[in-house]
Amino acid sequence: MPENTVPATSTPAATSTSAAPAAEAVPHRSLRLGVAGPVGTGKSSLIATICRSLADRLRIGVITNDIYTDEDARFLRSAGVLDPDRIRAVETGACPHTAIRDDVTTNLLAVEDLEADFSPLDLVLVESGGDNLTATFSPALVDAQIFVLDVAGGGDVARKGGPGIGRADLLVVNKIDIAPYVEVDVDRMVADAVAARGGAPVLALSKNVQPTVAALREWVLALMERHSSGVHTPVDPGPMAPHFHADGEGGGYVHSHGEDETHGRDGAHRENGSHRKDEAQGRDEAHRREGARGQDETPEGPAH
Numbered sequence: 447m448p449e450n451t452v453p454a455t456s457t458p459a460a461t462s463t464s465a466a467p468a469a470e471a472v473p474h475r476s477l478r479l480g481v482a483g484p485v486g487t488g489k490s491s492l493i494a495t496i497c498r499s500l501a502d503r504l505r506i507g508v509i510t511n512d513i514y515t516d517e518d519a520r521f522l523r524s525a526g527v528l529d530p531d532r533i534r535a536v537e538t539g540a541c542p543h544t545a546i547r548d549d550v551t552t553n554l555l556a557v558e559d560l561e562a563d564f565s566p567l568d569l570v571l572v573e574s575g576g577d578n579l580t581a582t583f584s585p586a587l588v589d590a591q592i593f594v595l596d597v598a599g600g601g602d603v604a605r606k607g608g609p610g611i612g613r614a615d616l617l618v619v620n621k622i623d624i625a626p627y628v629e630v631d632v633d634r635m636v637a638d639a640v641a642a643r644g645g646a647p648v649l650a651l652s653k654n655v656q657p658t659v660a661a662l663r664e665w666v667l668a669l670m671e672r673h674s675s676g677v678h679t680p681v682d683p684g685p686m687a688p689h690f691h692a693d694g695e696g697g698g699y700v701h702s703h704g705e706d707e708t709h710g711r712d713g714a715h716r717e718n719g720s721h722r723k724d725e726a727q728g729r730d731e732a733h734r735r736e737g738a739r740g741q742d743e744t745p746e747g748p749a750h
């Protein structure tokens with residue numbers, strides 16, 4: 447993965463026409479930071495918070511991913527935290543895992559276009575479509591990733607595990623300001639999260655609690671520093687957990703992603719060579735027999 451060789455806090459490049467054409471031809475490589483997590487945990491709000499708190503230090507761009515809309519991009523533009531042109535939407539048209547994990551082409555092109563149009567950018571934030579607990583970014587798309595839980599999802603969510611909770615670069619326990627109203631013990635939830643992550647960083651956050659916003663800002667700046675000095679190594683949290691796909695007949699199957707298979711934009715899996723669908727087929731049949739439906743299934747089809 448190319449390294450960002452320009453200090454995160456460097457001043458913008460001169461716009462003089464005397465600048466060397468060869469240097470201008472290659473857009474500056476930003477730090478690419480993914481933000482994933484279940485639906486509604488505050489991913490867009492966290493991105494708005496980063497933009498707001500680091501606008502004085504970093505040149506930032508944002509890519510959002512929604513299944514059918516550009517809702518998140520419109521929310522961020524209306525928040526007024528960034529030049530609206532620096533916020534672009536990718537409509538995944540299918541399971542949101544696809545565009546951030548299996549076939550990252552559309553997102554990669556969106557990031558590179560943004561970098562080319564606003565060069566130099568220091569940081570590009572990529573928001574995943576809302577998910578259950580399974581989605582992780584491919585390290586081919588992002589250099590680091592934040593996984594966002596919130597207290598409203600329940601104090602025990604961190605104990606449920608998954609690749610994002612276990613191995614994202616940072617786990618955020620969000621909306622701590624409302625913890626008393628949903629009867630969650632934040633200290634306990636954070637301790638559970640730290641245990642689930644083997645001591646890796648966990649940040650209790652609320653956009654309304656300034657010291658926690660300052661801590662998020664410091665974490666991003668420290669990451670930028672590690673990235674620009676070449677000591678940050680992108681880590682793959684690992685493949686997503688098995689998840690459920692509905693079919694048009696009211697059934698479906700539980701499915702695991704192998705190394706060699708992807709989802710198509712229509713939600714269908716494209717599988718090459720040996721794969722794990724056969725293994726899943728047994729569970730599929732069990733699902734059909736029991737009439738079981740995934741907890742995240744919608745009438746239109748699977749919503750991960």
Ligand SMILES: Nc1nc2c(ncn2[C@@H]2O[C@H](COP(=O)(O)OP(=O)(O)OP(=O)(O)O)[C@@H](O)[C@H]2O)c(=O)[nH]1
Pocket residue numbers: 484485486487488489490491492518575576577620621622623624651652653654
């Ligand atoms: N009280 C409180 N509410 C928050 C906080 N962060 C986000 N919210 C609210 O949570 C709701 C969802 O926030 P979003 O940022 O849209 O969540 P999201 O994860 O981007 O949602 P999807 O993209 O739909 O998955 C909104 O009503 C936010 O105002 C927080 O720190 N405290």
Ligand SMILES: [Mg+2]
Pocket residue numbers: 489490491518573
């Ligand atoms: Mg969002």
